[in-house]
Amino acid sequence: MANDPAELAERIASGDVRAAARLMRDLDDIRPGAIAVMKHLYPRTGRGFVLGITGNPGAGKSTVVDALISLYRAAGKRVGVVAVDPTSPFSGGAILGDRIRMQRHATDEGVFIRSLATRGHLGGLSRSTGEVVAVLDAMGYDVVIVETVGVGQDEVDVVSQAECAVVVTVPGMGDEIQAIKAGILEIADVLVVNKSDREGADRAVRDLFAMLELRGHDAAPVEIVRTVATSGKGIDELAHAIDRFRERGIHASDVPNAGGITPRRRRRAQATLRELVVDRLRRATDGALAARPELVDEVAARTTDPYTAADELVRAITASK
Amino acid sequence: MANDPAELAERIASGDVRAAARLMRDLDDIRPGAIAVMKHLYPRTGRGFVLGITGNPGAGKSTVVDALISLYRAAGKRVGVVAVDPTSPFSGGAILGDRIRMQRHATDEGVFIRSLATRGHLGGLSRSTGEVVAVLDAMGYDVVIVETVGVGQDEVDVVSQAECAVVVTVPGMGDEIQAIKAGILEIADVLVVNKSDREGADRAVRDLFAMLELRGHDAAPVEIVRTVATSGKGIDELAHAIDRFRERGIHASDVPNAGGITPRRRRRAQATLRELVVDRLRRATDGALAARPELVDEVAARTTDPYTAADELVRAITASK
Numbered sequence: 001m002a003n004d005p006a007e008l009a010e011r012i013a014s015g016d017v018r019a020a021a022r023l024m025r026d027l028d029d030i031r032p033g034a035i036a037v038m039k040h041l042y043p044r045t046g047r048g049f050v051l052g053i054t055g056n057p058g059a060g061k062s063t064v065v066d067a068l069i070s071l072y073r074a075a076g077k078r079v080g081v082v083a084v085d086p087t088s089p090f091s092g093g094a095i096l097g098d099r100i101r102m103q104r105h106a107t108d109e110g111v112f113i114r115s116l117a118t119r120g121h122l123g124g125l126s127r128s129t130g131e132v133v134a135v136l137d138a139m140g141y142d143v144v145i146v147e148t149v150g151v152g153q154d155e156v157d158v159v160s161q162a163e164c165a166v167v168v169t170v171p172g173m174g175d176e177i178q179a180i181k182a183g184i185l186e187i188a189d190v191l192v193v194n195k196s197d198r199e200g201a202d203r204a205v206r207d208l209f210a211m212l213e214l215r216g217h218d219a220a221p222v223e224i225v226r227t228v229a230t231s232g233k234g235i236d237e238l239a240h241a242i243d244r245f246r247e248r249g250i251h252a253s254d255v256p257n258a259g260g261i262t263p264r265r266r267r268r269a270q271a272t273l274r275e276l277v278v279d280r281l282r283r284a285t286d287g288a289l290a291a292r293p294e295l296v297d298e299v300a301a302r303t304t305d306p307y308t309a310a311d312e313l314v315r316a317i318t319a320s321k
Numbered sequence: 322m323a324n325d326p327a328e329l330a331e332r333i334a335s336g337d338v339r340a341a342a343r344l345m346r347d348l349d350d351i352r353p354g355a356i357a358v359m360k361h362l363y364p365r366t367g368r369g370f371v372l373g374i375t376g377n378p379g380a381g382k383s384t385v386v387d388a389l390i391s392l393y394r395a396a397g398k399r400v401g402v403v404a405v406d407p408t409s410p411f412s413g414g415a416i417l418g419d420r421i422r423m424q425r426h427a428t429d430e431g432v433f434i435r436s437l438a439t440r441g442h443l444g445g446l447s448r449s450t451g452e453v454v455a456v457l458d459a460m461g462y463d464v465v466i467v468e469t470v471g472v473g474q475d476e477v478d479v480v481s482q483a484e485c486a487v488v489v490t491v492p493g494m495g496d497e498i499q500a501i502k503a504g505i506l507e508i509a510d511v512l513v514v515n516k517s518d519r520e521g522a523d524r525a526v527r528d529l530f531a532m533l534e535l536r537g538h539d540a541a542p543v544e545i546v547r548t549v550a551t552s553g554k555g556i557d558e559l560a561h562a563i564d565r566f567r568e569r570g571i572h573a574s575d576v577p578n579a580g581g582i583t584p585r586r587r588r589r590a591q592a593t594l595r596e597l598v599v600d601r602l603r604r605a606t607d608g609a610l611a612a613r614p615e616l617v618d619e620v621a622a623r624t625t626d627p628y629t630a631a632d633e634l635v636r637a638i639t640a641s642k
Contacts (some may be wrong), residue, residue: 042628277610
C-alpha cells in the first residue's frame with residue numbers, strides 16, 4: 001500500500017471497488033497500512049443499516065438474502081453483503097449452489113459481495129467481519145447484510161452484533177425447532193419461517209410463538225414472517241417487518257443515553273474494541289511463546305505446570321511487577 | 322475450597338470422584354484455589370491415553386464411544402469421558418438420546434463422564450477441556466475419551482489435540498463425504514465408516530481412500546475401519562487400529578527430541594499454555610474496558626476510531642513504552 005492513507009480512504013469512500021477489495025485483504029493480513037486507512041474511513045461509518053441473517057443449515061438463508069437484495073435494489077438502495085462461510089469441515093454440500101446463485105448480483109454495480117471463510121482468519125471472525133462491514137458502510141452502501149452459512153457460536157455472535165438480526169428457520173424439521181430455542185430467541189429481532197408452503201408451516205409458526213411467549217412480558221416484540229424465498233413470496237413482508245423493527249426504536253429498552261448512543265450501538269462498539277485488543281494480545285502471546293521455547297518443553301515434560309508457565313508469560317507480556 | 326491444595330490433590334488422585342467433580346466446577350469458574358490444586362495434580366498427568374472422537378452430526382459418535390467404553394471396561398481399563406456439547410443453538414435433536422444411552426456407564430465406578438457445554442465457558446472450550454482431561458489423567462483413568470457433539474472449529478481443535486484423533490463418518494450422505502475432506506484429513510489418525518451395513522458403505526470407504534491418496538507419499542498412514550456401533554460390530558477392529566496407531570510411534574515424523582518430547586506432545590503443551598495466557602489477557606481486557614467506559618462511548622459516537630482506542634487499551638494492559 002504505497003498510497004497515502006487519507007487519499008486511499010477517500011478513493012474507497014467514493015466507491016473504488018478494487019481498492020476496497022484490496023483493503024479488505026490487507027486487513028485480513030493485519031497490515032499496518034490498512035489500519036491507517038481504516039482510521040480515516042471510520043468517521044464515515046454509521047450511516048448504513050447493518051442486517052444480520054442466520055439460521056438452520058438448509059433453511060434457505062442465501063435464497064432469502066438473494067430475494068432481499070433484489071427488493072432493496074428495486075427500491076434504489078445499494079447493498080453490501082458479507083457472506084460468512086462455514087466454520088467447520090463438516091458442513092453440507094448445498095452451500096456452493098446458493099453462493100453461485102447470489103453471485104448473479106455480482107455484476108450489479110449497486111451490490112458488493114464479500115465472502116469470509118472462517119478458517120485462517122488472523123484474530124477471529126468477529127474482527128474480520130466487523131472490519132468488512134465498516135468498509136462497506138463507509139463506502140455508502142445503504143444496507144449491509146451479514147449472512148452466516150455456518151452454525152458456530154462465532155457466527156451467531158457476529159449476527160447478534162447487527163442492528164437487526166433475522167433468524168431463518170423452516171417447517172418440518174421436527175425436533176430441530178426445539179433445539180433452536182435456547183440461543184436463538186436471545187438474538188432474533190425478526191423470525192422467518194421460510195419454505196412456508198411446506199407441510200408443518202402452521203405448526204412451526206405456532207411453536208415459535210409459544211417460545212416467544214415464554215420470554216415474559218418485558219421481552220421485546222419479535223415478528224414472525226412466512227416466506228417462500230425461491231418465489232419471492234413474503235419478502236416484501238419481511239422487509240416491512242425489518243423496517244418496523246427499526247422504527248420501534250430497536251428495543252423499548254434501547255433508548256439513547258445523554259450522548260445519543262443506544263445500548264445496542266454501545267455493545268457493538270465494545271465488542272469491536274474488545275476483539276481488536278484481544279487480537280493484539282493474542283499475537284503478543286504467540287511472540288512470547290516463540291521467545292521462550294524452553295517453557296513449552298518444560299510443560300511438555302511436566303517439569304513445570306502450565307499455570308506457573310502461563311504466569312511467567314503473562315508477566316513477560318504485561319506490566320505487572 | 323477450604324482444604325489444603327496438596328491434600329485435596331492427593332484425594333482426587335486417589336479417586337475421590339466428588340472432589341474431582343467439584344474441582345472441575347471450580348476450574349470453570351477460574352477459582353484461584355482450584356488452580357492451586359491443579360499445580361499439584363499436573364505432575365501426575367501424562368500416563369492416560371487421550372483419545373479424541375469427532376465427526377459428522379448423526380454419524381453415531383456417541384454410539385461408537387459407548388461401544389468403546391464397554392470394550393475397554395471388559396479389558397479392565399478405567400475410562401474417563403469428556404463429552405463436549407453443541408457449540409451452537411442450531412443443533413439437531415438426537416443428541417440427548419445418545420447422551421442418555423452413554424449414561425448407562427455412569428453407574429460403573431470405572432467410568433467417569435463429564436459433559437462440557439460450549440456456551441458460557443470462561444476462557445474457551447479448549448482450556449476447559451484440557452483441564453478436565455488433565456484431572457481425569459491425574460486420577461489414573463487409563464483412557465480419556467474426548468468426544469465432541471458439535472461441529473464448530475473449537476471442537477475440531479480440541480479433538481486434534483488428543484493423542485489419537487478418530488473421525489467418524491457414515492455412508493450415504495452424498496456430497497457431505499466431499500465436504501468433510503478439507504479440515505478432516507488434517508486431524509484424522511483413524512477414520513471410521515459407521516453404520517457400514519447401509520448402502521453406500523463401499524463407496525464411502527473408497528472415497529475416503531481416494532482422499533487419503535491425494536495427500537501424497539509423505540503423509541502418515543490412516544486406517545479406515547468399518548463399524549456398526551449399535552451392534553458392536555467392528556469396534557474390536559477400531560480398538561486395534563487405535564493401538565496400531567499408538568505403536569507406530571504416533572507419526573513417522575513424531576520422533577522425540579533430545580528431551581524425549583515428541584512434536585505432538587509439545588504441540589499439545591503449547592496449545593494448553595497459549596490458551597491459559599490468552600484467557601488471562603482476555604480477562605485483563607475486560608477489566609480495562611470496564612475501567613474506561615468513556616472509550617467505548619467515543620468509539621460508539623465515532624469520535625475515536627476503534628484502532629486508536631485499542632492501542633490505548635493495549636498500552637494500559639501491557640508494558641509497551
